[in-house]
Amino acid sequence: MTSLGVPRVHFRRVDSTNARARGLAEAGAPHGTVVTADEQSAGRGRQGRTWSAPPGQALLFSVVLRDPPRLLPLAAGIAVAEEAGTEARIKWPNDVLLDVRKIAGILVEGRPRERWAVLGIGLNVAVKVDELPPELRDRAGSLERGQAEIEPTLNRLLTRIERWLVAPPRALLEAVRARDDLRGRAIRWQAGHGEAAGIDDDGRLVVLTKAGQVVLEAGEVHLG
Numbered sequence: 001m002t003s004l005g006v007p008r009v010h011f012r013r014v015d016s017t018n019a020r021a022r023g024l025a026e027a028g029a030p031h032g033t034v035v036t037a038d039e040q041s042a043g044r045g046r047q048g049r050t051w052s053a054p055p056g057q058a059l060l061f062s063v064v065l066r067d068p069p070r071l072l073p074l075a076a077g078i079a080v081a082e083e084a085g086t087e088a089r090i091k092w093p094n095d096v097l098l099d100v101r102k103i104a105g106i107l108v109e110g111r112p113r114e115r116w117a118v119l120g121i122g123l124n125v126a127v128k129v130d131e132l133p134p135e136l137r138d139r140a141g142s143l144e145r146g147q148a149e150i151e152p153t154l155n156r157l158l159t160r161i162e163r164w165l166v167a168p169p170r171a172l173l174e175a176v177r178a179r180d181d182l183r184g185r186a187i188r189w190q191a192g193h194g195e196a197a198g199i200d201d202d203g204r205l206v207v208l209t210k211a212g213q214v215v216l217e218a219g220e221v222h223l224g
């Protein structure tokens with residue numbers, strides 16, 4: 001049993017579960033409040049991108065967290081990766097990959113000063129990849145479970161998230177490092193390129209560049 005998921009608001013169609021959860025958080029909703037949807041018309045992704053998923057085939061939800069831990073983005077990533085199985089890998093900070101394909105996106109939006117965050121997750125539970133638009137088909141993956149598995153997957157995932165929220169940072173970092181998809185690979189980001197050299201104790205990505213070692217706090221990296 002998990003304390004996450006109560007209260008729960010479900011929409012058949014909504015603009016963005018993150019937007020709704022933020023509104024609820026601002027209005028004083030308790031820790032653990034969850035917003036789910038079968039479909040989003042304006043799903044939000046990282047870096048200002050949109051997030052889309054075929055109606056009824058993905059798990060789309062956001063949870064309000066009071067006093068979230070510092071390593072929340074990593075905790076969410078490992079919870080999803082565990083749900084996806086032993087083969088799932090994490091592309092820092094928290095893209096979850098299965099067979100080199102992204103099966104989940106995680107968006108943390110918060111008000112650190114007000115000590116809350118909204119954790120939004122889109123997990124392709126029952127998405128049929130070959131029915132996706134061509135621009136997604138090459139990169140997106142899916143757990144390829146049935147649609148009836150979406151709700152049980154949510155329940156298990158909430159339990160996993162709750163566990164990792166209170167886990168010792170050392171255990172969390174160890175679990176994330178064990179699934180680090182970038183380590184030893186050539187990467188590039190907006191301001192440079194180098195070789196990924198692991199995740200430090202603050203959850204940052206360490207990169208070896210010609211000029212020396214740099215650490216990336218947040219943002220996005222690409223392979224190659």
Ligand code: BTN
Nearest residue numbers: 016018044045046105106120122
């Ligand atoms: C990413 O760009 O990788 C993060 C995508 C996060 C998408 C999820 S779907 C549920 C929740 N509601 C949103 O509007 N975004 C997140």
